[in-house]
Amino acid sequence: MPYRSLLAALLLLSGLSAHADGLADLKAALQKYSTAAPPPLKAQVTLKVQARRGEGSEATLDQGTASLQVEDDAQGLRLQFGADLLARLRAEDAAREQDAKAPTPTSLALQSLGTRDVRALTAAADTLGRLLARATFKQERATSLNGQAARLLSFDLGPGKLREQDAKYVKNSEGSLQVWIAADGTPLEARAQLKLSGRAFLVVSFETSSSDHLVFARQGERLIAVARERLDSGAGAGEKSESQLDYTLQPQR
Numbered sequence: 001m002p003y004r005s006l007l008a009a010l011l012l013l014s015g016l017s018a019h020a021d022g023l024a025d026l027k028a029a030l031q032k033y034s035t036a037a038p039p040p041l042k043a044q045v046t047l048k049v050q051a052r053r054g055e056g057s058e059a060t061l062d063q064g065t066a067s068l069q070v071e072d073d074a075q076g077l078r079l080q081f082g083a084d085l086l087a088r089l090r091a092e093d094a095a096r097e098q099d100a101k102a103p104t105p106t107s108l109a110l111q112s113l114g115t116r117d118v119r120a121l122t123a124a125a126d127t128l129g130r131l132l133a134r135a136t137f138k139q140e141r142a143t144s145l146n147g148q149a150a151r152l153l154s155f156d157l158g159p160g161k162l163r164e165q166d167a168k169y170v171k172n173s174e175g176s177l178q179v180w181i182a183a184d185g186t187p188l189e190a191r192a193q194l195k196l197s198g199r200a201f202l203v204v205s206f207e208t209s210s211s212d213h214l215v216f217a218r219q220g221e222r223l224i225a226v227a228r229e230r231l232d233s234g235a236g237a238g239e240k241s242e243s244q245l246d247y248t249l250q251p252q253r
Contacts, residue, residue: 022140022151025185030132033125033223040073041122041222043251047113051243064105066113070249072122077115112245121249124187124216124225128179131192134158135177145180145188153179157192169206171198187216187223206236219251226250 046067053060069080088106095102120127135155143152157175175194181187192212199205215227228247234240 022153022181022185023137026153026179026181026187027132027185029181029185029187030125030129030223033221034129035221037074038072038123038222039220041071041219041224041251042253043070043072043122043224043249044068045070045113045118045121046248046250047109047117048246049109049112049243051108051241053239053241055240062103062105062108064108066106066109068113068118070118070122072119077119077122079115079118117247121225121228121247122222124214125223127214127225128187128190128216128223131157131177131190132179134160134175143180148182150180150182150188153181155179157194159194159196169198170196172196186218189216190214206234208232208234224249224251 044067046065048065049063051062066085067082068085069082071078071080085106089110092102092104092107096104132155135157138154138156140151140153143150155177157177159170159173159175173194173196175192177192178190179187180189190213193210195207195209197205197207209232211229211231213229214225217224217226225247226249228245230245230247231243233242
């Protein structure tokens with residue numbers, strides 16, 4: 001084999017090995033942090049939400065925020081609704097009794113701050129693992145993140161398991177997943193994007209898109225997401241909607 005051909009083959013094999021190692025390192029890191037008994041965690045979770053419906057002068061914009069104290073340990077996951085939060089809910093309920101259009105920002109935020117939403121932050125290894133289960137590996141390349149060396153893994157992303165009554169209407173799906181990892185495979189950030197389109201009842205076409213950006217951190221032997229931004233939009237039957245959810249998780253002693 002000519003020298004140049006041999007060198008090219010060696011470089012190709014080296015690149016393929018690096019790709020395989022990056023994915024293997026990520027999976028090993030997720031397995032490490034997906035323990036049955038992770039270390040206890042106390043934290044505050046805050047959500048800021050914006051939801052827009054309609055277009056032009058008829059569009060409505062709702063905004064809200066809420067914070068919960070969270071404990072996740074061997075006893076399970078506990079969400080604490082503080083006295084201030086409950087007082088705000090009571091005030092909003094009273095205002096709605098007087099005016100059906102009165103804003104309810106606290107109630108709006110709490111609709112997306114339930115157990116599953118919080119666990120997406122406190123058990124981030126499981127969250128990323130579920131995304132990877134829907135993903136097909138494409139490539140790996142060296143990069144930097146926040147001024148530090150990192151590896152970027154790219155995937156094609158499927159829509160996941162849809163309910164039978166929903167799946168029959170979806171005609172097209174397009175998704176991607178990017179995961180930035182450290183030298184040892186620990187996830188640093190992840191960004192997932194998904195677009196779906198189709199037609200329901202023969203005449204109603206629709207499009208939806210979502211983007212999910214997570215920033216990870218290690219808390220002892222636990223992988224958490226200290227920040228999450230989720231953007232969703234949809235259009236169909238002459239209606240449009242957009243929403244932005246910004247979560248933060250602040251560990252406490």
